[in-house]
Amino acid sequence: MYDIFFNHLEKKIQLNESEKELIKSFFLPKKLKKRQFLVVEGHPCTFMAFVSKGLLKAYNIDEKGNEHINQFAPEGWWTSDMNSFFSEEISFYSIDAMEDSDILVITSTDFENLTLQIPIMDRYFRLLFQNSLITKERRLISSNTHNAEEKYRHILKNNADLIKRVPQNLLASYLGLSAETLSRLKKNI
Amino acid sequence: MYDIFFNHLEKKIQLNESEKELIKSFFLPKKLKKRQFLVVEGHPCTFMAFVSKGLLKAYNIDEKGNEHINQFAPEGWWTSDMNSFFSEEISFYSIDAMEDSDILVITSTDFENLTLQIPIMDRYFRLLFQNSLITKERRLISSNTHNAEEKYRHILKNNADLIKRVPQNLLASYLGLSAETLSRLKKNI
DNA sequence: GAAACAGCTTGATCTAGATCAATTATTTCA
DNA sequence: TGAAATAATTGATCTAGATCAAGCTGTTTC
Numbered sequence: 457m458y459d460i461f462f463n464h465l466e467k468k469i470q471l472n473e474s475e476k477e478l479i480k481s482f483f484l485p486k487k488l489k490k491r492q493f494l495v496v497e498g499h500p501c502t503f504m505a506f507v508s509k510g511l512l513k514a515y516n517i518d519e520k521g522n523e524h525i526n527q528f529a530p531e532g533w534w535t536s537d538m539n540s541f542f543s544e545e546i547s548f549y550s551i552d553a554m555e556d557s558d559i560l561v562i563t564s565t566d567f568e569n570l571t572l573q574i575p576i577m578d579r580y581f582r583l584l585f586q587n588s589l590i591t592k593e594r595r596l597i598s599s600n601t602h603n604a605e606e607k608y609r610h611i612l613k614n615n616a617d618l619i620k621r622v623p624q625n626l627l628a629s630y631l632g633l634s635a636e637t638l639s640r641l642k643k644n645i
Numbered sequence: 646m647y648d649i650f651f652n653h654l655e656k657k658i659q660l661n662e663s664e665k666e667l668i669k670s671f672f673l674p675k676k677l678k679k680r681q682f683l684v685v686e687g688h689p690c691t692f693m694a695f696v697s698k699g700l701l702k703a704y705n706i707d708e709k710g711n712e713h714i715n716q717f718a719p720e721g722w723w724t725s726d727m728n729s730f731f732s733e734e735i736s737f738y739s740i741d742a743m744e745d746s747d748i749l750v751i752t753s754t755d756f757e758n759l760t761l762q763i764p765i766m767d768r769y770f771r772l773l774f775q776n777s778l779i780t781k782e783r784r785l786i787s788s789n790t791h792n793a794e795e796k797y798r799h800i801l802k803n804n805a806d807l808i809k810r811v812p813q814n815l816l817a818s819y820l821g822l823s824a825e826t827l828s829r830l831k832k833n834i
Numbered sequence: 835g836a837a838a839c840a841g842c843t844t845g846a847t848c849t850a851g852a853t854c855a856a857t858t859a860t861t862t863c864a
Numbered sequence: 865t866g867a868a869a870t871a872a873t874t875g876a877t878c879t880a881g882a883t884c885a886a887g888c889t890g891t892t893t894c
Contacts, residue, residue, distance in 0.1 A: 825873080
């Protein structure tokens with residue numbers, strides 16, 4: 457359970473055994489069944505979660521009832537409603553499991569203590585957020601620059617693995633397309 | 646020149662005088678005339694810049710010649726092509742000054758040294774990137790969820806100050822709209 | 835093992851916003 | 865100050881992709 461976790465951390469920072477023990481103590485392992493919720497929109501998001509097995513999705517439902525997917529979180533990824541987690545506001549997203557999943561969760565007060573007690577964790581999260589920011593930026597530009605087909609081709613090239621695990625209608629939502637449009641454009645490829 | 650800078654840092658972290666002196670030594674003050682470039686698309690982006698006066702924009706020009714604005718950076722903001730800065734790839738964005746500006750620049754090797762020598766700077770940038778990430782996420786969701794008018798109303802409410810300084814056609818580009826569409830929808834408000 | 839459901843496809847129609855083009859402000863700076 | 869460049873408006877037209885609707889799998893469930 458913690459193997460993948462420390463493996464992931466040690467790609468960005470170096471940790472000794474006592475630090476690892478301390479870090480461990482801040483996290484709580486949790487199992488989620490398929491369709492089980494980690495965060496429900498409108499409630500405070502008290503967890504940040506590292507996915508060690510499975511696949512979660514973070515999404516928002518708009519007034520018209522359309523689902524907009526913010527993030528797919530497979531193994532090795534973090535997920536949370538960051539705004540709610542760090543600012544105590546209610547969450548905008550719901551997060552649930554698309555597959556049976558194993559996760560490690562940390563609360564916001566423990567997150568604060570973790571970074572204060574082990575400053576190198578600030579570096580870890582600085583690097584993590586830095587990379588997420590770059591990715592998110594690309595997605596935003598793509599969303600304004602590319603047409604439906606280009607968006608699909610792009611994800612096909614860069615996230616081929618993920619696509620196999622995600623139903624097509626949710627992939628469409630992630631790309632900001634209707635399910636019908638995605639279905640149609642796939643024929644022409 | 647450094648007042649705004651340390652003011653900004655000290656909203657997130659505490660620094661003593663010797664740390665401030667050391668931090669200062671990593672940065673180079675620079676003046677940009679209106680229309681002067683900090684980064685040119687296709688070249689490596691070797692700087693990350695803190696804006697202490699003025700206004701910059703980061704943007705990309707697509708194959709059709711349309712300008713897509715990624716970021717407006719007024720006083721108190723950071724700007725860079727983060728992907729290029731941190732990974733040594735060529736930059737996707739150009740960055741230039743929309744007004745005469747004063748900035749503080751740091752190179753990527755100095756950035757690395759800064760965070761290694763003063764670990765609390767990792768915390769500062771963790772918090773900075775964390776907030777940017779939340780903002781960027783919101784913009785992405787808005788881009789897929791809201792129509793033209795909702796996008797404009799949103800920015801009008803949250804960035805009223807910026808709007809006054811930015812020509813309408815660039816604001817349209819930032820929102821992912823054509824200049825004509827923005828002009829037309831403003832009449833109905 | 836039938837019923838309910840979830841996901842995918844296909845067709846017909848509609849529309850928000852893009853594009854093209856011309857006109858009118860507004861800045862800029864020689 | 866006034867010519868040139870830049871920005872904003874307005875009109876006419878076009879189109880990518882949404883929406884609505886129906887039928888077609890395959891798969892979960894009790």
